[in-house]
Amino acid sequence: MSxxxxxxxxxxxxxxIGTREGRRTxxxxxxxNLTGASAHRDLWALRxxxxxxxxxxxxxxxxxxxxxxxxxxxxxAGILAPTEGTLDVQGKTDPFFQFAxxxxxxLAVKDNIALCAALLGIPDRQLKRRFDRIVEFSGLxxxxxxxxxxxxxxxxxxxxxxxxxxxxxxxxxxxxMLSVGDRAFQQKCLETFRAxxxxxxxxxxxxxxLNLIGELCGRAxxxxxxxxxxxxxAAEAAARALAIPAPR
Amino acid sequence: MTSDRRFxxxxxxxxxxxxxxxxxxxxxxxGFLWTLLHPALMFTVLYALFSKWVGKYVEQYVAxxxxxxxxxxxxxxxxxxxxxxFKRNRGTLMNYRFPREIVVLSSVGAVVWSSAxxxxxxxxALLLLGQPPRWGWLLLxxxxxxxxxxxxxxALFLAVLAAEYQDVERIWDVLSSAFFYLTxxxxxxxxxxxxxxxxxxxxxxxxxLAASRACIIGSTAPSVTESAAVAAAGMLLVAAGxxxxxxxxxxxxxxxxxx
Numbered sequence: 001m002s003x004x005x006x007x008x009x010x011x012x013x014x015x016x017i018g019t020r021e022g023r024r025t026x027x028x029x030x031x032x033n034l035t036g037a038s039a040h041r042d043l044w045a046l047r048x049x050x051x052x053x054x055x056x057x058x059x060x061x062x063x064x065x066x067x068x069x070x071x072x073x074x075x076x077a078g079i080l081a082p083t084e085g086t087l088d089v090q091g092k093t094d095p096f097f098q099f100a101x102x103x104x105x106x107l108a109v110k111d112n113i114a115l116c117a118a119l120l121g122i123p124d125r126q127l128k129r130r131f132d133r134i135v136e137f138s139g140l141x142x143x144x145x146x147x148x149x150x151x152x153x154x155x156x157x158x159x160x161x162x163x164x165x166x167x168x169x170x171x172x173x174x175x176x177m178l179s180v181g182d183r184a185f186q187q188k189c190l191e192t193f194r195a196x197x198x199x200x201x202x203x204x205x206x207x208x209x210l211n212l213i214g215e216l217c218g219r220a221x222x223x224x225x226x227x228x229x230x231x232x233x234a235a236e237a238a239a240r241a242l243a244i245p246a247p248r
Numbered sequence: 249m250t251s252d253r254r255f256x257x258x259x260x261x262x263x264x265x266x267x268x269x270x271x272x273x274x275x276x277x278x279g280f281l282w283t284l285l286h287p288a289l290m291f292t293v294l295y296a297l298f299s300k301w302v303g304k305y306v307e308q309y310v311a312x313x314x315x316x317x318x319x320x321x322x323x324x325x326x327x328x329x330x331x332x333x334f335k336r337n338r339g340t341l342m343n344y345r346f347p348r349e350i351v352v353l354s355s356v357g358a359v360v361w362s363s364a365x366x367x368x369x370x371x372x373a374l375l376l377l378g379q380p381p382r383w384g385w386l387l388l389x390x391x392x393x394x395x396x397x398x399x400x401x402x403a404l405f406l407a408v409l410a411a412e413y414q415d416v417e418r419i420w421d422v423l424s425s426a427f428f429y430l431t432x433x434x435x436x437x438x439x440x441x442x443x444x445x446x447x448x449x450x451x452x453x454x455x456x457l458a459a460s461r462a463c464i465i466g467s468t469a470p471s472v473t474e475s476a477a478v479a480a481a482g483m484l485l486v487a488a489g490x491x492x493x494x495x496x497x498x499x500x501x502x503x504x505x506x507x
Contacts, residue, residue: 015506024503025415078345080505081498094345102343104267115267118260119344127259 003090005171005202006053006076010085012226013047013071016040045071046226049085053204058197060213060220060234061206062241067223069206073173076204091170091202094120102160105149109140109159112148116160120167130166138162139185154182165192171202190216210238261350265357272358283362284369287317294434302435311374311465316433318366319457322392323399324424326359330403331420334411338504348497349490352407356400367392374464384463391459391470394478398452401485408493411500432457452478 018040046068053059061069074080077093102119103112113134117127127134135141138158143151148159164172174193193203193216207213213220213234220237222230230240295313303309333355334341334348341351371385410416431453437445448454455478459470493500 024413026413080501102340107267115263118263124259
């Protein structure tokens with residue numbers, strides 16, 4: 001039996017967050033080392049997570065704000081390191097989230113395609129071959145010389161998405177990206193996700209849209225305050241997420 | 249074998265450097281001319297103040313001062329610009345996984361570009377001043393490579409520290425101002441006492457300035473031993489800076505995320 005695309009055992013991530021007004025300076029670091037005094041406390045964003053995601057699976061992650069969903073994706077992407085536990089990710093991956101923040105609004109759409117491709121590790125020759133397909137997929141052919149910052153949020157999100165689906169990633173991590181973009185583009189994204197899954201790519205999708213998770217994913221994990229409250233069929237995870245009382 | 253295979257992140261380094269260059273000049277009325285305005289103003293002030301006093305100890309003081317300013321500016325601008333590179337590229341670092349040193353290297357790369365333009369203007373100015381071209385000018389890329397290694401190594405350490413501690417930017421502001429006066433940018437080491445001179449000669453930037461001046465206006469070739477020592481120090485600094493950055497990279501991400 002082949003190894004799963006993702007295997008987490010006892011996975012945990014702790015952050016140190018501020019408890020009072022205080023800047024991180026060399027002096028505050030010295031004081032902390034000498035006296036142990038700190039303006040920070042520990043926050044476990046994720047703890048004790050055990051999960052396997054098989055190759056070709058579309059796996060959902062649901063939960064309230066602050067439940068640890070984005071932290072999980074950042075760990076899977078290798079952008080953050082776990083504080084405890086083990087995480088084995090097989091294959092090339094990169095997360096898809098706050099796209100606009102990662103690119104250069106002051107530069108032209110064309111320049112941002114080149115930058116995004118380079119960030120996703122697409123070699124020059126490959127980009128040259130795939131450039132027309134990327135532009136066609138994004139629907140931005142009329143805006144190649146417009147400044148990226150001049151695009152609407154939905155249009156801007158198309159660019160990194162279009163580049164990423166042409167980047168030969170083995171594992172694709174999607175964080176709320178379907179909340180932007182019009183209905184037609186969302187439909188195109190869903191069809192692409194399914195096609196990628198059929199090709200053997202693994203997808204991990206984070207969303208507050210429980211209908212989408214139920215419809216798109218086979219299995220899902222429900223996170224509550226950093227811990228897995230349920231892991232199993234996506235429809236059941238979505239139903240349990242729906243039953244969580246809203247915070248007052 | 250393509251350059252992509254030798255260094256797979258070459259396109260990323262190139263694109264990020266390119267976007268840094270475009271962003272630095274974009275939106276300003278004079279664009280790239282601002283890059284030249286700073287050294288020109290610095291030259292005017294230093295020449296007006298020191299040419300009569302220091303000029304009598306140095307042959308071709310105009311050229312001596314120009315070389316000093318161009319090389320000092322490269323070191324100061326590249327280290328200062330790279331210092332804030334993690335904070336400036338927070339969004340990119342949080343959304344894509346790639347070797348983190350690329351954000352530092354691209355910041356230094358953007359300053360290499362402007363310094364190359366300054367050097368071209370400097371050599372043009374020397375020709376206008378009646379200085380004939382010398383074979384030594386061909387050695388300039390090697391001497392600049394020494395400074396690039398020194399600046400990159402320093403930049404890597406500064407970027408790591410600045411991502412973790414908020415006061416590093418101000419500390420470097422003060423230290424680099426002091427370092428300017430401790431580097432023979434507008435004066436020759438010969439006017440100092442032997443004991444002070446020996447101390448100042450330990451400054452690798454002083455050695456780089458001496459080597460550049462030997463190439464551009466001097467009658468002797470740069471010292472091979474001293475240049476080799478500076479090259480070794482520069483490479484050691486880059487290797488140490490890279491090692492520290494790679495060791496601290498996840499800590500840096502935690503801190504950037506908490507901002």
